[in-house]
Amino acid sequence: MAVSYKDLGFVNTRDMFKKAFAGKYAIPAYNFNNMEQLQAIMNACGKSKSPVILQVSAGARKYANATLLRYMGQGAIAMAKDMGYNFPVALHLDHGDTYEQCVSCIDSGFSSVMIDGSHHDYEKNIEITSKVVEYAHKHDVTVEGELGVLSGIEDDVVAAKSIYTQPEQVEDFVKKTGVDSLAISIGTSHGAYKFKPEQCTKGADGILVPPPLRFDILEEIEKRIPGFPIVLHGASSVLPQYVEMINKFGGKLDAAVGIPASELRKAATSAVCKINIDSDGRLVMTAMIRKVFAEVPKEFDPRKYLGPARDELEKMIMDKNQNVLGSAGNA
Numbered sequence: 001m002a003v004s005y006k007d008l009g010f011v012n013t014r015d016m017f018k019k020a021f022a023g024k025y026a027i028p029a030y031n032f033n034n035m036e037q038l039q040a041i042m043n044a045c046g047k048s049k050s051p052v053i054l055q056v057s058a059g060a061r062k063y064a065n066a067t068l069l070r071y072m073g074q075g076a077i078a079m080a081k082d083m084g085y086n087f088p089v090a091l092h093l094d095h096g097d098t099y100e101q102c103v104s105c106i107d108s109g110f111s112s113v114m115i116d117g118s119h120h121d122y123e124k125n126i127e128i129t130s131k132v133v134e135y136a137h138k139h140d141v142t143v144e145g146e147l148g149v150l151s152g153i154e155d156d157v158v159a160a161k162s163i164y165t166q167p168e169q170v171e172d173f174v175k176k177t178g179v180d181s182l183a184i185s186i187g188t189s190h191g192a193y194k195f196k197p198e199q200c201t202k203g204a205d206g207i208l209v210p211p212p213l214r215f216d217i218l219e220e221i222e223k224r225i226p227g228f229p230i231v232l233h234g235a236s237s238v239l240p241q242y243v244e245m246i247n248k249f250g251g252k253l254d255a256a257v258g259i260p261a262s263e264l265r266k267a268a269t270s271a272v273c274k275i276n277i278d279s280d281g282r283l284v285m286t287a288m289i290r291k292v293f294a295e296v297p298k299e300f301d302p303r304k305y306l307g308p309a310r311d312e313l314e315k316m317i318m319d320k321n322q323n324v325l326g327s328a329g330n331a
């Protein structure tokens with residue numbers, strides 16, 4: 001039987017984005033696959049009084065099961081309430097790729113879905129996105145669409161101009177589909193290897209500095225759909241301190257480069273109302289787990305390495321909310 005997110009304590013993203021737009025900050029969208037990530041997100045957002053979007057990806061559904069993740073989200077709201085926190089939480093399907101998958105999430109209590117039709121041609125993207133919007137809006141669920149393709153490092157995201165969002169398409173796409181927010185491609189990409197080292201310059205501290213995001217495209221989009229909430233995927237900074245820590249404790253992450261915090265800060269004050277972060281959380285947890293394994297090789301209680309990983313993730317999320325996205329204090 002279908003269940004409404006309203007009965008589970010989630011909210012859709014409409015009001016969140018309206019406030020984020022007016023307040024010139026971005027709502028953090030953190031991916032979760034397990035209890036420790038979820039605890040870290042909820043604790044950090046409770047403490048920093050930040051609204052949050054809990055994201056469930058295709059990989060998460062495969063790893064942990066969509067139904068279980070939905071119940072975990074519901075449980076997390078109950079936990080936050082017990083702890084005296086009060087902040088808006090949306091449960092969001094990240095990169096939904098079919099109409100059926102979006103419907104199934106909506107019917108099981110998700111408050112927001114992304115239909116990622118960006119790999120289809122423009123007309124097909126409009127068709128599939130409109131169909132999802134029609135169903136979602138009947139249930140007061142908000143929908144994120146995508147125009148332009150975000151890719152990994154192999155696809156040479158910076159050189160291939162054609163994969164950036166084309167500003168001349170956005171007005172038509174938004175009008176025809178009825179989406180509530182739009183993910184765009186302006187130079188971000190998924191994962192820890194967003195840029196090739198040869199695309200970067202060396203900063204004073206030896207850290208690789210990537211080419212800037214295409215804020216000119218973002219501005220053009222803002223002019224064409226004024227006031228419309230924009231979403232940035234692939235927005236992890238690939239925090240150098242955790243990459244270093246991973247490598248120090250036996251890992252091998254060569255030339256992992258992400259989006260500098262200053263660029264995200266700038267984006268958050270624009271029409272960008274939602275910023276997706278997954279890889280940074282993975283790096284933090286891996287760094288801490290490697291540290292425990294290296295320093296206490298006889299440890300075999302998962303709580304003794306997942307616990308520190310969870311605590312460090314909480315700190316990282318608080319920092320993002322307070323100093324990068326600016327969502328802290330806006331619950």
Ligand code: G3H
Pocket residue numbers: 031057058059060094095190191278279
């Ligand atoms: O959009 C990509 C997210 O980082 C999720 O990736 O499907 O491996 O969980 P995943």
Ligand code: 13P
Pocket residue numbers: 031094095189190191192232233234235236237276277278279280
């Ligand atoms: P990162 O890989 O940069 O964290 O991006 C995550 C994302 O966009 C999830 O949809």
Ligand code: ZN
Pocket residue numbers: 095190233234276
């Ligand atoms: Zn994404």
